[in-house]
Amino acid sequence: MSPSAPPPRRPGYDTRVLLGMLAAGLPGILASALLAWLVPLPSAARLVIVLLAVTGWISLALAVRSRTVGPIRTLANVLASLREGDFSIRLREEGVDGSLGLAYHEANRLEAVFRDQRIGAVEASALLRRVLAEIDVVLFAFDDAGRLRLLNRAAERLLGRSREDAVGRTAGELRLEAVLSGPAPRTLELSHPSGDGRWQVRRSIARQGGERLRLVVLSDLTRALREEEREAWKRLIRVLSHEINNSLAPIKSISASLIEILEDGAARDAADEDLPRGLEVIHGRAESLSRFMAAYATLARLPPPELAPVDVGEWVSRMAKLETRSDVQVIPGPRTTILADRAQLEQALINLVRNAVEAAEETGGAVSIGWSAGGDTLEVVVEDEGAGFHDAADLFVPFYTTKATGSGIGLALSRRIVEAHGGRLLLEKRDAAPGARARLILPARDPTAQPGP
Ligand code: ADP
Numbered sequence: 001m002s003p004s005a006p007p008p009r010r011p012g013y014d015t016r017v018l019l020g021m022l023a024a025g026l027p028g029i030l031a032s033a034l035l036a037w038l039v040p041l042p043s044a045a046r047l048v049i050v051l052l053a054v055t056g057w058i059s060l061a062l063a064v065r066s067r068t069v070g071p072i073r074t075l076a077n078v079l080a081s082l083r084e085g086d087f088s089i090r091l092r093e094e095g096v097d098g099s100l101g102l103a104y105h106e107a108n109r110l111e112a113v114f115r116d117q118r119i120g121a122v123e124a125s126a127l128l129r130r131v132l133a134e135i136d137v138v139l140f141a142f143d144d145a146g147r148l149r150l151l152n153r154a155a156e157r158l159l160g161r162s163r164e165d166a167v168g169r170t171a172g173e174l175r176l177e178a179v180l181s182g183p184a185p186r187t188l189e190l191s192h193p194s195g196d197g198r199w200q201v202r203r204s205i206a207r208q209g210g211e212r213l214r215l216v217v218l219s220d221l222t223r224a225l226r227e228e229e230r231e232a233w234k235r236l237i238r239v240l241s242h243e244i245n246n247s248l249a250p251i252k253s254i255s256a257s258l259i260e261i262l263e264d265g266a267a268r269d270a271a272d273e274d275l276p277r278g279l280e281v282i283h284g285r286a287e288s289l290s291r292f293m294a295a296y297a298t299l300a301r302l303p304p305p306e307l308a309p310v311d312v313g314e315w316v317s318r319m320a321k322l323e324t325r326s327d328v329q330v331i332p333g334p335r336t337t338i339l340a341d342r343a344q345l346e347q348a349l350i351n352l353v354r355n356a357v358e359a360a361e362e363t364g365g366a367v368s369i370g371w372s373a374g375g376d377t378l379e380v381v382v383e384d385e386g387a388g389f390h391d392a393a394d395l396f397v398p399f400y401t402t403k404a405t406g407s408g409i410g411l412a413l414s415r416r417i418v419e420a421h422g423g424r425l426l427l428e429k430r431d432a433a434p435g436a437r438a439r440l441i442l443p444a445r446d447p448t449a450q451p452g453p
Pocket of ligand 1: 355356359384386387388389401402403407408409410411435436437
């Protein structure tokens, strides 16, 4: 056989079933023809018998083929409609048993699974579309050629264009090149019809219909910052007016009485005592106001930390010894040195120790300081057995105080110092006993480590 000769064509499955049936009946037909030949019968009768046998044989073979192949065709049709996404056709299982019944049953179950999955997918994508439309973050999807393929409602607002107008345009045409290039996440200034602003850019890769899409998510930082700022101002103004009024009200009323006394000749002679006392109050309140302003200045003008190695054990022990009102127990931790601004850290810790001692004084409880170092963080914990507090949210608000002579600056200043060092300051209730626990968490950079390449 030449190598280029086409392979012999095999008869199809349906034909093979028919040929198989014919082959199975062939011996019987031959036997009946032989019998008809051997039995003494007229030729016409012999012919009729042979014809009847052959017709019956062929009809039977055709019937078997149709019974065998028919259900397979039906099954194929149902599978084809499943592939087309038509889940309305179900196979009738009644009266069908054996392996065909099993095949019908499995095909029907497959159809039910596909239908449920299709409903789930439709619902999920409807939900996703709704979420994308409602969320505030701006979302774009660009294809590999840099053309916009998808955008949500917030993105339409940012561009000042409708979806129909924007989809298909390049990032350049939409003045969005910056969001597709450069590192991400990062903060970016964008100016667009909806206004200029600062945005945080995040990028990721997604696939839709086998196509690679670059997803760009922009979160509006300007609005978040503005709201945060407004809240901070509100809190600050509340505390400032409280503090200023506390001083101004007595100054106003006492100075008014003193003026009255001085104007009234008769009263002036009797004012020998009232005058100095009134002036003393005015002086005291003015002093308190200037102390308050000095504290405010400290908070507002905190310089950036000047980093140098600080031995944690030494720092903690020195702060504990500074407190003379009661004994502060030091629970030694591992020997650790960190890079920090020594003066600022002392300021931060002394505020925490002072608060703990003042809280513990009221109950006669104890105060302790300990530290632990794990991974790349250092945690200094100041614990007291005072009465504790109700809600930690207000305590860090500048100038919030519950003490008669308090400034309300300690915790706010300590937190600013710790955050300027890249750390966190938390005030928590103690787990099992009354009292508070201040946790000062700092990055424990090894001062001897060489900077990386
Ligand atoms: P000040 O000590 O001048 O009041 P702070 O900012 O240091 O200012 O503290 C603010 C408030 O937080 C305190 O007035 C007090 O009510 C509360 N506070 C701080 N530390 C503790 C503590 N260890 N236990 C209970 N309350 C505390």
